[in-house]
Amino acid sequence: MHPIHVETAKDIQNVNRRTSVTPMAIAHVGRKRLPFVGSYLPIVVLVIWQAVCSLQLVIPAILPSPLEIAVAFWQLTRSGVLISDLKISLIRVVFGFLLGAGLGLVTGAFAGLYKRFEDVVDPSVQMLRTVPHLAITPLFILWLGLGEWSKDVLIATGAFFPMYMNTFMGIRSVDAKLFEVARVLQFNRVQQFTKLMLPAALPNVLLGLRLAIGVSWLGLVVAEMLGSSSGVGYLILNAQQFSQTDVVFVGLIIFALIGKLSDSFVRLLERRLLRWRDNYIG
Amino acid sequence: MSAIEELVIRDLSKTFISSQGALSVLRDIDMQIPQGEFVTVIGPSGCGKSTLLKIIAGLDAQHEGDVTLDGEPVRASGVDKGFIFQEHRLFPWLTVEENIAANLSLKHREVRDKVDKMIHLVHMDGFAKTYPRQLSGGMAQRVAIARAFIRDPKVLLMDEPFGALDAFTRAHMQEVLLDVWLQNQTTVILVTHDIDEAVVLAQRVVVMSAKPGTIRTIVPIDLPYPRKRSSTAFLELRREVLNQLEAHMMEAHAVISAPLNDEGGQ
Numbered sequence: 001m002h003p004i005h006v007e008t009a010k011d012i013q014n015v016n017r018r019t020s021v022t023p024m025a026i027a028h029v030g031r032k033r034l035p036f037v038g039s040y041l042p043i044v045v046l047v048i049w050q051a052v053c054s055l056q057l058v059i060p061a062i063l064p065s066p067l068e069i070a071v072a073f074w075q076l077t078r079s080g081v082l083i084s085d086l087k088i089s090l091i092r093v094v095f096g097f098l099l100g101a102g103l104g105l106v107t108g109a110f111a112g113l114y115k116r117f118e119d120v121v122d123p124s125v126q127m128l129r130t131v132p133h134l135a136i137t138p139l140f141i142l143w144l145g146l147g148e149w150s151k152d153v154l155i156a157t158g159a160f161f162p163m164y165m166n167t168f169m170g171i172r173s174v175d176a177k178l179f180e181v182a183r184v185l186q187f188n189r190v191q192q193f194t195k196l197m198l199p200a201a202l203p204n205v206l207l208g209l210r211l212a213i214g215v216s217w218l219g220l221v222v223a224e225m226l227g228s229s230s231g232v233g234y235l236i237l238n239a240q241q242f243s244q245t246d247v248v249f250v251g252l253i254i255f256a257l258i259g260k261l262s263d264s265f266v267r268l269l270e271r272r273l274l275r276w277r278d279n280y281i282g
Numbered sequence: 283m284s285a286i287e288e289l290v291i292r293d294l295s296k297t298f299i300s301s302q303g304a305l306s307v308l309r310d311i312d313m314q315i316p317q318g319e320f321v322t323v324i325g326p327s328g329c330g331k332s333t334l335l336k337i338i339a340g341l342d343a344q345h346e347g348d349v350t351l352d353g354e355p356v357r358a359s360g361v362d363k364g365f366i367f368q369e370h371r372l373f374p375w376l377t378v379e380e381n382i383a384a385n386l387s388l389k390h391r392e393v394r395d396k397v398d399k400m401i402h403l404v405h406m407d408g409f410a411k412t413y414p415r416q417l418s419g420g421m422a423q424r425v426a427i428a429r430a431f432i433r434d435p436k437v438l439l440m441d442e443p444f445g446a447l448d449a450f451t452r453a454h455m456q457e458v459l460l461d462v463w464l465q466n467q468t469t470v471i472l473v474t475h476d477i478d479e480a481v482v483l484a485q486r487v488v489v490m491s492a493k494p495g496t497i498r499t500i501v502p503i504d505l506p507y508p509r510k511r512s513s514t515a516f517l518e519l520r521r522e523v524l525n526q527l528e529a530h531m532m533e534a535h536a537v538i539s540a541p542l543n544d545e546g547g548q
């Protein structure tokens with residue numbers, strides 16, 4: 001690289017021209033992003049962890065080394081246990097989430113759109129919301145037994161509220177001034193929804209989506225630990241009973257990975273759908 | 283002249299009621315604007331110009347008196363109206379071309395052509411796919427103007443549409459507006475703070491006074507288009523409008539320095 005000597009105003013202009021960048025890039029100038037910067041911390045932790053275990057500073061039953069966990073991971077995968085548990089868990093969480101979040105989305109949208117619907121439904125929703133939904137688990141088990149339905153409903157209950165709340169708020173946060181524009185431009189009901197409410201509410205809806213996914217995982221684990229004989233939650237609980245600490249860790253890693261994966265998915269969705277937004281990026 | 287097609291404002295008064303009490307913003311506004319007339323409205327800040335336009339657009343039905351268009355009370359969803367708000371009010375999630383088209387589909391060949399033509403007309407070439415956040419205030423305002431023009435409205439209500447523009451762009455947009463007006467025989471009501479603009483565009487200049495907003499006087503501008511800003515006739519009329527505004531300011535100050543007695547009336 002050649003050093004750039006700036007002598008005159010003209011040079012400055014030239015330099016500016018040479019280094020001219022798109023507006024988007026300007027915000028990042030002088031602050032290059034290191035590649036995979038998010039993985040540095042976990043790697044450091046892993047190295048220290050492995051060192052501690054290799055030096056036999058802790059008992060393996062308390063804290064197995066990363067290598068031992070990797071071996072357990074591999075064995076569980078090969079025997080098919082992990083895959084089948086994971087599959088069952090995923091089916092539960094996806095189904096419960098779709099049920100709860102879908103209902104939350106629709107109910108929240110209606111409450112946002114129609115004041116009368118809000119008046120009827122919202123007070124009850126707000127009351128139910130304050131009950132920690134995990135506390136309802138015994139009731140669901142009593143009513144629906146230990147089958148799949150009690151688990152799905154538990155997960156759905158958790159996913160419902162964040163979706164309801166945020167969709168409702170999103171629709172209510174639509175700028176009244178843009179409503180006036182829509183009226184003058186003679187938007188019909190459908191256009192009002194698709195061109196105005198939906199896009200305006202989208203940031204909130206996506207936030208609700210993210211929260212709902214998080215709560216769904218929580219519901220899944222509780223459901224599988226309280227009354228189940230399959231799934232990753234059960235895998236963890238079962239391993240605890242046999243003091244298989246490494247298997248417990250395998251279960252946790254699975255949750256961490258999938259949690260991160262689903263979160264990244266929503267973030268991708270956000271970046272795609274909210275391109276128009278102009279926000280502080282830190 | 284056909285007396286039916288016109289905008290009639292009769293005994294229009296508007297009071298905002300808030301926790302601080304009642305604020306009389308417009309009082310006894312009376313006007314008749316035949317189809318195809320170009321009217322500009324000028325007056326001190328806060329005299330109720332924006333409020334008046336919104337009522338004419340049918341966006342605010344809470345007022346006394348009637349506003350009728352061709353004999354029918356105005357409604358926001360009624361006859362094609364173009365409204366250019368004091369702020370640009372673009373949809374932030376739509377690109378420039380999508381904003382101009384709004385609820386018209388860009389997939390229709392006709393709409394597509396019109397939008398492209400309009401983008402060129404308001405000097406926004408190359409920005410069709412840009413989002414509003416990447417535009418300057420003046421650019422955004424031009425997009426808002428394009429959005430109103432493209433619909434060939436019968437009545438065009440403009441609230442300080444050229445306020446954010448530099449002198450050259452402003453002059454260009456004024457020409458574009460006059461073209462649109464002459465071609466489509468649109469009724470135009472344009473609010474402005476710029477005396478030159480008021481006189482150069484209008485057939486009648488409405489001078490308003492404040493607190494409460496009333497029509498102080500209406501100055502007819504009987505000059506052929508296009509107008510020369512340096513002609514004596516133009517300067518004469520410009521001075522008259524200016525005098526009216528200044529006289530109002532003087533009176534307003536006199537009122538403020540006088541002791542307060544029963545504020546607001548009614």
Ligand SMILES: Nc1ncnc2c1ncn2[C@@H]1O[C@H](COP(=O)(O)OP(=O)(O)OP(=O)(O)O)[C@@H](O)[C@H]1O
Nearest residue numbers: 298300305307326327328329330331332333334368
């Ligand atoms: N929604 C509202 N509620 C209460 N008061 C309002 C409201 N809108 C406007 N006003 C008041 O009405 C008066 C006139 O406002 P308006 O916006 O019509 O003025 P304007 O003539 O357009 O001023 P400017 O030239 O600064 O745009 C102001 O005193 C304002 O405080």
Ligand SMILES: [Mg+2]
Nearest residue numbers: 331332368441
């Ligand atoms: Mg105004």
